[in-house]
Amino acid sequence: MTIPPHTFLLYHIGCRLSVVSHFVIHLIIIFLSFSHSLPSHSPMNVDLRHIHKTFGKVHANDDISLDIPAGTIQGILGENGAGKSTLMKVLSGFIYADAGEIRLDGRATTIHSPADAIRQGIGMLHQDPLDFPPMKILDNFLLGRAGGLFPDRKTARRDFLALAAQFDFSLDPEAYVDRLTVGERQQLEILRLLWLGARALILDEPTTGISLPQKEKLFATLKKLAAQGMTILFVSHKLEDVEALCGRVSVLRQGKLVEMMTPPFDAGRLVESMFGKQVTLAARTPARPGLVTLRAQNLSLEDSRLQIHQANLDVRAGEVIGLAGMEGSGQTLFLRACAGLLHPVAGKTLVGGRDLTGQAHHAFKKQGVAYLPASRMEEGLIPGLTLTDHFVLAEKMRGVFINREAALGLARQRISAFNIKGTPASTVESLSGGNQQRALLALLQTPLNLILLEHPTRGLDIESTLYIWAKLKERCAQGSAILFISADLDEILQYSDRVLVFFAGRVSPPLDAAQTSVTQLGQLIGGKGWETLAGEAAHA
Amino acid sequence: MRNSRWTNLIFQLIAVILALGFTTLVMLIAKAPPLDAFKNIIIGSIGSWTKISDVLISWTPLLLATTGLLITFTAGLWNIGIEGQMMIGAVFSTWVLRLLQESTLPPALILGLAILGGMLGGALWALLTGVLKTFGGVNEIFGGLGLNFVATSINLWLIFGPWKRPGVASMSGTIPFPETLWLPTLPGSRLSLWALGLALISIVLVYFLLRGTYFGLRLKAVGKNAKAAYLLGVPTWQYSLAAFALCGIFAGLAGAMQVLVVYHRLIPSISSGYGYLGLMVAMLVNYQALWAAPVAFFFAALNIGSIQLPVVLKLDSTLSGVLQGTLVLFVLLMQGARQKLGIRN
Numbered sequence: 001m002t003i004p005p006h007t008f009l010l011y012h013i014g015c016r017l018s019v020v021s022h023f024v025i026h027l028i029i030i031f032l033s034f035s036h037s038l039p040s041h042s043p044m045n046v047d048l049r050h051i052h053k054t055f056g057k058v059h060a061n062d063d064i065s066l067d068i069p070a071g072t073i074q075g076i077l078g079e080n081g082a083g084k085s086t087l088m089k090v091l092s093g094f095i096y097a098d099a100g101e102i103r104l105d106g107r108a109t110t111i112h113s114p115a116d117a118i119r120q121g122i123g124m125l126h127q128d129p130l131d132f133p134p135m136k137i138l139d140n141f142l143l144g145r146a147g148g149l150f151p152d153r154k155t156a157r158r159d160f161l162a163l164a165a166q167f168d169f170s171l172d173p174e175a176y177v178d179r180l181t182v183g184e185r186q187q188l189e190i191l192r193l194l195w196l197g198a199r200a201l202i203l204d205e206p207t208t209g210i211s212l213p214q215k216e217k218l219f220a221t222l223k224k225l226a227a228q229g230m231t232i233l234f235v236s237h238k239l240e241d242v243e244a245l246c247g248r249v250s251v252l253r254q255g256k257l258v259e260m261m262t263p264p265f266d267a268g269r270l271v272e273s274m275f276g277k278q279v280t281l282a283a284r285t286p287a288r289p290g291l292v293t294l295r296a297q298n299l300s301l302e303d304s305r306l307q308i309h310q311a312n313l314d315v316r317a318g319e320v321i322g323l324a325g326m327e328g329s330g331q332t333l334f335l336r337a338c339a340g341l342l343h344p345v346a347g348k349t350l351v352g353g354r355d356l357t358g359q360a361h362h363a364f365k366k367q368g369v370a371y372l373p374a375s376r377m378e379e380g381l382i383p384g385l386t387l388t389d390h391f392v393l394a395e396k397m398r399g400v401f402i403n404r405e406a407a408l409g410l411a412r413q414r415i416s417a418f419n420i421k422g423t424p425a426s427t428v429e430s431l432s433g434g435n436q437q438r439a440l441l442a443l444l445q446t447p448l449n450l451i452l453l454e455h456p457t458r459g460l461d462i463e464s465t466l467y468i469w470a471k472l473k474e475r476c477a478q479g480s481a482i483l484f485i486s487a488d489l490d491e492i493l494q495y496s497d498r499v500l501v502f503f504a505g506r507v508s509p510p511l512d513a514a515q516t517s518v519t520q521l522g523q524l525i526g527g528k529g530w531e532t533l534a535g536e537a538a539h540a
Numbered sequence: 541m542r543n544s545r546w547t548n549l550i551f552q553l554i555a556v557i558l559a560l561g562f563t564t565l566v567m568l569i570a571k572a573p574p575l576d577a578f579k580n581i582i583i584g585s586i587g588s589w590t591k592i593s594d595v596l597i598s599w600t601p602l603l604l605a606t607t608g609l610l611i612t613f614t615a616g617l618w619n620i621g622i623e624g625q626m627m628i629g630a631v632f633s634t635w636v637l638r639l640l641q642e643s644t645l646p647p648a649l650i651l652g653l654a655i656l657g658g659m660l661g662g663a664l665w666a667l668l669t670g671v672l673k674t675f676g677g678v679n680e681i682f683g684g685l686g687l688n689f690v691a692t693s694i695n696l697w698l699i700f701g702p703w704k705r706p707g708v709a710s711m712s713g714t715i716p717f718p719e720t721l722w723l724p725t726l727p728g729s730r731l732s733l734w735a736l737g738l739a740l741i742s743i744v745l746v747y748f749l750l751r752g753t754y755f756g757l758r759l760k761a762v763g764k765n766a767k768a769a770y771l772l773g774v775p776t777w778q779y780s781l782a783a784f785a786l787c788g789i790f791a792g793l794a795g796a797m798q799v800l801v802v803y804h805r806l807i808p809s810i811s812s813g814y815g816y817l818g819l820m821v822a823m824l825v826n827y828q829a830l831w832a833a834p835v836a837f838f839f840a841a842l843n844i845g846s847i848q849l850p851v852v853l854k855l856d857s858t859l860s861g862v863l864q865g866t867l868v869l870f871v872l873l874m875q876g877a878r879q880k881l882g883i884r885n
Contacts (some may be wrong), residue, residue: 361771362773362775365773371771373771377841379765379767379768380771381765382765382769383764383765385757385760385764389760393772394772394773399754402750402752402754443772528649
């Protein structure tokens with residue numbers, strides 16, 4: 001009755017399958033890259049005809065036809081779930097359309113896979129960067145075009161540095177990708193696609209992760225590329241980006257192409273066709289701050305790339321503090337330290353007067369501190385579990401067995417209270433980005449002293465953004481303080497009472513948001529005008 | 541929903557047919573009559589009450605191992621160290637019996653303590669893997685594999701050293717315990733309702749643990765995304781350790797049953813590979829407790845049914861292993877194929 005050794009071997013093969021397949025994929029990518037030599041930059045006309053795509057009952061793309069001449073920067077506007085991403089995934093070979101035709105340079109084409117799309121000259125920059133975190137930046141860069149088993153790292157390194165310099169991206173080719181912020185990972189993807197020499201470039205919400213100066217550089221480059229004949233599809237929900245960049249704009253709403261416009265753009269009409277109605281911003285309401293909920297005292301922080309020396313901040317109940325800065329300037333370090341997710345090298349963190357320095361995140365949580373990460377599916381939510389499961393997890397345990405009725409009731413109530421498009425049994429990965437963010441927010445417990453948010457509205461449309469901030473402001477009215485990171489300067493100035501600016505580990509003193517302009521903030525983020533800041537709180 | 545359940549069933553059926561086909565091919569290459577072989581396996585496993593009770597005897601440790609593994613798999617852990625955990629469970633169980641067999645305690649109490657001892661031994665050995673992972677950064681697959689070898693060595697050392705039979709040490713194990721220290725079996729059979737009952741209670745307990753409790757849900761959360769689970773307030777490493785300990789308890793129980801019901805002594809191959817087989821069963825049922833019992837029964841039947849192959853057909857009994865192994869591979873393959881088709885549709 002003993003088990004022969006070969007069964008163990010089989011098992012072994014089984015358990016290592018994922019690791020093996022990882023490498024096999026790499027090998028395949030490398031071999032595939034044999035087949036295409038240096039990319040040509042000849043202009044390409046992209047013509048989508050009568051594209052249909054349904055997911056279950058949702059008609060995500062409903063008879064969409066879009067002909068984009070070479071050298072055009074084509075804007076694709078629409079709110080979450082309008083079908084923008086679906087259309088782009090069809091074009092980039094991630095999914096097949098149910099019906100319709102893709103014509104490249106007038107020839108009907110079938111795009112079998114993303115790799116195939118790249119071969120045909122279509123490169124896509126995804127909203128969530130697709131890369132290999134445990135690998136070096138240069139290795140990621142090399143993937144997809146290595147030229148055989150032994151990649152020419154030297155040339156690649158030179159090209160990489162040249163491209164990075166062009167965009168003023170400070171990426172160290174030898175650093176590991178898992179050290180990068182989401183924004184920097186997007187930068188890497190942009191560089192990689194440009195290097196691959198795509199003739200048509202799809203950018204899915206590319207400006208959300210990068211700072212204002214970086215955005216300007218990106219736009220300048222995109223315009224230059226378009227002038228050289230590059231076809232660019234720019235997917236966004238930000239009117240101002242589209243206005244600044246695009247030569248043409250198409251608006252999607254509920255799977256249909258509802259509007260096509262050329263400059264000068266009528267912003268009001270665009271908003272109306274996006275939402276089917278007018279949307280107005282909420283008015284500013286000054287906070288009446290209460291007691292100190294969080295005190296950061298001479299806080300010194302460091303990770304492998306950055307150091308913050310002796311930062312000081314008092315956060316009062318009911319106020320909103322925005323943390324501004326380029327990606328990787330230290331704001332994430334600071335926020336994580338406030339959550340107890342990063343232990344300070346020196347200094348103290350006090351929550352509600354209690355010294356929690358060096359304690360684990362759960363000790364902070366117990367004192368009413370909540371942390372909402374930027375990467376929703378990687379750190380915030382649990383793929384495979386339903387919304388109900390999440391709500392149960394976030395609540396306090398009552399006994400041993402889960403009361404299914406009560407859990408379902410709770411889920412229903414939260415889903416309607418937060419206007420989440422989904423059912424209690426929906427898995428979180430089936431929700432759209434905006435709904436995932438709403439779900440994260442719905443998981444927050446009551447009462448809370450401090451809510452820490454990384455990019456709370458990244459990738460969300462105006463309506464979701466307004467909704468989320470309305471919910472957050474409710475929390476402030478109940479006495480919670482909010483600290484949030486955003487790359488969107490308008491958002492920072494719109495919703496914050498005070499602003500901290502981070503630049504290469506330097507932390508500004510708290511600025512009064514009402515008396516700070518976008519220009520001023522933009523300069524500080526870029527490292528200008530710091531001399532004039534009186535009593536700088538910390539410096540490198 | 542209904543549709544996906546049907547396609548699921550169809551894919552599983554295809555996997556079974558492919559596995560049977562592959563095994564037939566192997567037999568044809570070995571110039572053996574496939575139909576006779578399958579017939580013999582069926583007759584040899586459920587052909588008589590004796591055979592069925594043999595299957596149940598084999599089913600018990602397999603089901604216990606699978607039960608434990610369902611917990612670690614739910615927590616996202618590959619507890620390949622389950623073999624060692626069964627072995628150490630058996631060692632602890634034997635140890636308790638050796639310590640107490642001369643005492644005046646009632647045999648029932650000694651047996652009870654031996655069972656608890658086995659569970660404790662398994663849990664401790666599993667925790668060692670967990671601690672190595674949590675505090676030492678040793679992946680549980682490598683830690684478990686290493687500890688399996690250590691457990692085998694401890695077992696052999698005890699059998700050939702301190703616990704050897706008077707006179708000469710032997711591969712046949714330690715000296716058998718007196719019959720008073722055997723777990724009661726059905727008259728005229730080696731089947732113990734106690735062991736069977738414990739195994740059934742275990743799988744039912746774990747089914748409800750994973751399905752309806754906070755513990756089960758949190759364990760699932762840790763298994764699917766530990767980072768997010770931590771931010772949601774789940775003490776993640778504690779739950780990982782708890783999963784190891786619980787799995788170790790069931791593995792140790794299986795080891796104890798091998799000593800108390802089947803062998804009545806410690807033998808070198810006391811775990812009999814049930815741990816590895818349990819891994820296959822767990823994979824085959826896609827980590828769902830509901831199907832663990834019937835599939836484990838099927839595997840046990842294959843094991844028992846193939847015993848008479850050498851006698852009748854001059855075939856090696858490892859044929860059942862070929863069928864079990866290919867079955868798991870084909871089922872996994874079909875899952876992959878299905879996912880691939882799912883993306884395209």
